[in-house]
Amino acid sequence: MADWKNWSGMHAAQPKLMARPQTIEQLQDVVQTAPGPVRVTGSGHSFTQLVPSDGTIVSVNALSGLKGHDSSACTATVGAGTRLGELTQILHSIDQALANMGDIDQQTLAGALGTATHGTGSTLGAYHTLVEDVEFVDGKGAIRRYSKADNAEMLQAIGVALGCFGILTQVTLKNMQSYRLHKRRYVLPISDMLANFFPMMQGHRSAEFFYVPFSSSAIFVSSDLTDEPATSRPPEEDEDGLKTLKMLRTYLRYIPWARRKLIAGALRKMPREDYVEEWLKVYTSDRRTRFNEMEYHVPIEEGPKAIAEIIALGEKHFPEVYFPLEVRTVAADEMWLSPFYKRPTCSIAVHHDALEDPYPYFAAIEPIFKRHGGRPHWGKMHTLTGADLARLYPRWKDAMDVRRELDPDNRFVSPYIARLIGLDG
Numbered sequence: 216m217a218d219w220k221n222w223s224g225m226h227a228a229q230p231k232l233m234a235r236p237q238t239i240e241q242l243q244d245v246v247q248t249a250p251g252p253v254r255v256t257g258s259g260h261s262f263t264q265l266v267p268s269d270g271t272i273v274s275v276n277a278l279s280g281l282k283g284h285d286s287s288a289c290t291a292t293v294g295a296g297t298r299l300g301e302l303t304q305i306l307h308s309i310d311q312a313l314a315n316m317g318d319i320d321q322q323t324l325a326g327a328l329g330t331a332t333h334g335t336g337s338t339l340g341a342y343h344t345l346v347e348d349v350e351f352v353d354g355k356g357a358i359r360r361y362s363k364a365d366n367a368e369m370l371q372a373i374g375v376a377l378g379c380f381g382i383l384t385q386v387t388l389k390n391m392q393s394y395r396l397h398k399r400r401y402v403l404p405i406s407d408m409l410a411n412f413f414p415m416m417q418g419h420r421s422a423e424f425f426y427v428p429f430s431s432s433a434i435f436v437s438s439d440l441t442d443e444p445a446t447s448r449p450p451e452e453d454e455d456g457l458k459t460l461k462m463l464r465t466y467l468r469y470i471p472w473a474r475r476k477l478i479a480g481a482l483r484k485m486p487r488e489d490y491v492e493e494w495l496k497v498y499t500s501d502r503r504t505r506f507n508e509m510e511y512h513v514p515i516e517e518g519p520k521a522i523a524e525i526i527a528l529g530e531k532h533f534p535e536v537y538f539p540l541e542v543r544t545v546a547a548d549e550m551w552l553s554p555f556y557k558r559p560t561c562s563i564a565v566h567h568d569a570l571e572d573p574y575p576y577f578a579a580i581e582p583i584f585k586r587h588g589g590r591p592h593w594g595k596m597h598t599l600t601g602a603d604l605a606r607l608y609p610r611w612k613d614a615m616d617v618r619r620e621l622d623p624d625n626r627f628v629s630p631y632i633a634r635l636i637g638l639d640g
């Protein structure tokens with residue numbers, strides 16, 4: 216039995232020690248004395264091997280909750296192990312709000328920051344752009360604190376850090392006053408969606424779309440700030456929808472015209488969604504059906520071309536795929552290891568049933584992402600290693616110099632991390 220497993224079940228580990236420090240002093244002791252490599256886990260929602268170690272896996276779940284807040288600056292300091300769902304409740308209770316969120320709220324804050332987790336919105340940055348200051352334990356076991364105000368460059372170096380620069384203990388976030396969102400969802404032909412990609416994706420505060428394989432249709436979802444009173448969010452139907460798509464895939468895999476006709480019919484009947492709710496009730500959903508995922512971030516202008524190529528290739532060669540493709544946008548930022556570094560981005564995600572082999576599909580799609588200049592999501596499946604990544608990240612070498620300074624004995628470097636950051640050769 217594995218002691219640690221990721222959400223999709225793809226990766227597991229049996230470390231010599233599973234450490235759950237209750238205090239920062241205990242965490243310092245783990246970093247200084249536990250069997251290496253020392254990798255830190257959040258809630259295990261990454262699809263890559265960032266966390267596995269045969270030495271020590273440490274969880275800072277105990278370091279969670281509100282540590283303090285400043286109402287006039289609209290900032291809040293929380294333990295790094297706080298789950299995003301708990302974070303939304305904490306912020307709501309002090310009349311603060313996250314500017315944006317991704318698809319789920321099960322990740323820890325530190326885990327989300329570690330991989331540049333993001334939502335959608337061409338003017339909205341990923342979670343790490345909210346960080347004002349951090350406290351962490353470095354590879355020597357020393358406590359370090361950096362703030363945007365005093366050392367902006369250091370924060371840019373460590374803002375997205377893959378658990379390689381230190382173990383975060385607490386984070387201060389710059390938030391907003393609470394707000395409501397007007398959310399809308401409707402179906403349109405994928406040809407119209409791609410022809411109007413820029414006005415549609417940039418014409419709302421947040422916008423994204425899903426392409427259902429073998430449907431020729433996109434499901435477009437937008438949300439905008441509003442003063443209208445809250446109505447209520449309709450019940451979620453995503454899980455039932457996935458079951459239907461899987462059933463059609465299984466029975467009509469070799470009759471694509473019938474599969475297309477039935478899916479198109481079902482999507483035509485899908486009710487439009489149109490409601491107003493508090494921010495924390497709008498962004499996230501339940502994701503119960505397990506999958507594996509590859510997501511790349513391409514320059515926004517490359518988005519429509521890359522999407523069209525992925526759809527064509529998938530429908531020609533991979534009839535087993537039934538999970539929708541997800542397309543989002545993310546604002547550029549300044550963090551050196553952020554996939555959005557100085558680049559307005561279109562994020563494109565492909566998913567594959569966790570009970571089935573994802574590798575042939577992902578191996579076929581990845582060259583499309585690469586051709587369009589994609590940078591991989593750090594927490595989602597990809598095959599890039601240090602040399603590839605150094606070419607994609609202009610400040611790569613500077614970031615690696617900072618990593619060496621913070622972890623000179625490579626306490627946080629597992630074999631996977633060594634390949635990822637180019638320490639294996």
Ligand SMILES: Cc1cc2nc3c(=O)[nH]c(=O)nc-3n(C[C@H](O)[C@H](O)[C@H](O)COP(=O)(O)OP(=O)(O)OC[C@H]3O[C@@H](n4cnc5c(N)ncnc54)[C@H](O)[C@@H]3O)c2cc1C
Binds near residue numbers: 316
């Ligand atoms: C169902 C599902 C939906 C998802 N939706 C989205 C989405 O909408 N947008 C998106 O961008 N991603 C999404 N993801 C990916 C997910 O957000 C990231 O993989 C995220 O990193 C997972 O957080 P975690 O807490 O599970 O961290 P883990 O996966 O456990 O760890 C991630 C990284 O963070 C590091 N880390 C964890 N804790 C600390 C700490 N205290 N200090 C320093 N480093 C630390 C780890 O070492 C590791 O490198 C989704 C994943 C799943 C399974």
